[in-house]
Amino acid sequence: xxxxxxxxxxxxxxxxxxxxxxxxxxxxxxxxxxxxxxxxxxxxxxxxxxxxxxxxxxxxxxxxxxxxxxxxxxxxxxxxxxxxxxxxxxxxxxxxxxxxxxxxxxxxxxxxxxxxxxxxxxxxxxxxxxxxxxxxxxxxxxxxxxxxxxxxxxxxxxxxxxxxxxxxxxxxxxxxxxxxxxxxxxxxxxxxxxxxxxxxxxxxxxxxxxxxxxxxxxxxxxxx
Amino acid sequence: xxxxxxxxxxxxxxxxxxxxxxxxxxxxxxxxxxxxxxxxxxxxxxxxxxxxxxxxxxxxxxxxxxxxxxxxxxxxxxxxxxxxxxxxxxxxxxxxxxxxxxxxxxxxxxxxxxxxxxxxxxxxxxxxxxxxxxxxxxxxxxxxxxxxxxxxxxxxxxxxxxxxxx
Numbered sequence: 178x179x180x181x182x183x184x185x186x187x188x189x190x191x192x193x194x195x196x197x198x199x200x201x202x203x204x205x206x207x208x209x210x211x212x213x214x215x216x217x218x219x220x221x222x223x224x225x226x227x228x229x230x231x232x233x234x235x236x237x238x239x240x241x242x243x244x245x246x247x248x249x250x251x252x253x254x255x256x257x258x259x260x261x262x263x264x265x266x267x268x269x270x271x272x273x274x275x276x277x278x279x280x281x282x283x284x285x286x287x288x289x290x291x292x293x294x295x296x297x298x299x300x301x302x303x304x305x306x307x308x309x310x311x312x313x314x315x316x317x318x319x320x321x322x323x324x325x326x327x328x329x330x331x332x333x334x335x336x337x338x339x340x341x342x343x344x345x346x347x348x349x350x351x352x353x354x355x356x357x358x359x360x361x362x363x364x365x366x367x368x369x370x371x372x373x374x375x376x377x378x379x380x381x382x383x384x385x386x387x388x389x390x391x392x393x394x395x396x397x398x399x400x401x
Numbered sequence: 402x403x404x405x406x407x408x409x410x411x412x413x414x415x416x417x418x419x420x421x422x423x424x425x426x427x428x429x430x431x432x433x434x435x436x437x438x439x440x441x442x443x444x445x446x447x448x449x450x451x452x453x454x455x456x457x458x459x460x461x462x463x464x465x466x467x468x469x470x471x472x473x474x475x476x477x478x479x480x481x482x483x484x485x486x487x488x489x490x491x492x493x494x495x496x497x498x499x500x501x502x503x504x505x506x507x508x509x510x511x512x513x514x515x516x517x518x519x520x521x522x523x524x525x526x527x528x529x530x531x532x533x534x535x536x537x538x539x540x541x542x543x544x545x546x547x548x549x550x551x552x553x554x555x556x557x558x559x560x561x562x563x564x565x566x567x
Contacts, residue, residue, distance in 0.1 A: 250458065252458075252459045318471070319471060322469075322470040322471035322474070323470065323471030323472075323474060326470055326471075326474075326476075327470065328468035328469070328470045328476055330468075330469075338468075340461050340468065340476075341459060357447075357461070357505075358447070358449060358459075358460055358461055358462075358531070359449065359450075359457065359459055359460060360447045360448050360449055361448045361449065361450060361529075362448075395436060
């Protein structure tokens with residue numbers, strides 16, 4: 178091989194390495210990680226109807242965990258969801274619907290009627306905000322604990338030990354983000370920003386742009 | 402520019418070849434580990450407020466300890482603090498053999514380290530940030546966790562232990 182063709186190979190390799198580095202450093206595209214599969218479930222919602230993981234395919238679903246008898250001061254995930262629900266217009270979601278699912282960890286007391294009353298008190302829009310649980314307690318623990326990796330435990334005195342948190346699942350049923358503890362940025366701000374990032378990826382990641390989005394996943398260009 | 406070839410001693414040439422091969426080997430090993438096997442360095446996970454992280458009732462570190470999220474699957478929220486006396490909270494953890502434990506560690510005061518002996522868990526604990534790493538304990542025994550970053554006069558006595566029961 179001649180010396181010129183060697184030089185060309187070096188130049189091409191150099192451009193490749195430089196552009197990969199620039200992509201990682203400047204992060205023109207940010208995505209949310211594909212963490213793991215969300216669990217499949219079948220719950221009963223506040224209207225006594227079935228709510229399954231399949232119902233929410235194609236939706237962005239934000240899961241939270243609570244119980245209505247939580248004594249004050251109680252971490253109230255509903256405040257955050259109310260705020261997100263009212264500020265959803267700030268995010269360009271295209272035509273992708275967003276659903277909120279508040280899973281009760283206390284199926285003995287949280288019957289559909291109680292959940293409905295609780296939802297009404299939270300000004301919930303029941304067309305996109307579901308309150309759900311299942312009376313099968315070991316299944317509930319498996320779904321919430323093993324599936325959503327959120328801890329709760331019945332203390333036996335009517336109270337539950339519960340680590341408050343949110344889990345964001347995309348339309349394919351893949352967990353894309355977790356919010357386990359209060360951070361410096363408010364949960365509502367972060368979740369709204371992440372919904373925007375997710376919607377952008379779903380809408381733009383087609384054709385050759387898909388390669389750029391896959392590169393962002395490969396180089397761990399994750400939105401903060 | 403001279404077209405004459407530079408003379409390189411045979412041993413020197415071999416040495417250069419070995420160095421170049423090593424570089425390529427290491428670069429591919431890192432790439433395979435990162436992209437193929439999904440191994441990640443324990444990067445700080447999220448930012449929290451160090452002034453309230455140990456006292457806020459909604460913060461898991463106000464009640465640090467082990468939580469069983471599912472059979473054989475645990476979250477360990479550990480607070481590493483230098484004030485008042487250099488220690489980890491909790492000091493002792495016990496899990497059955499075969500358990501997978503995710504450590505979430507943060508500090509309300511100064512920088513600490515967190516190393517679980519005989520595992521490859523070893524990371525910095527930075528005030529205001531949460532470090533996370535997941536370890537599966539397949540052998541019974543006692544695994545000490547020790548502070549690996551100098552954090553003050555009590556640094557040497559800052560340790561805790563995980564007991565893996567058979």
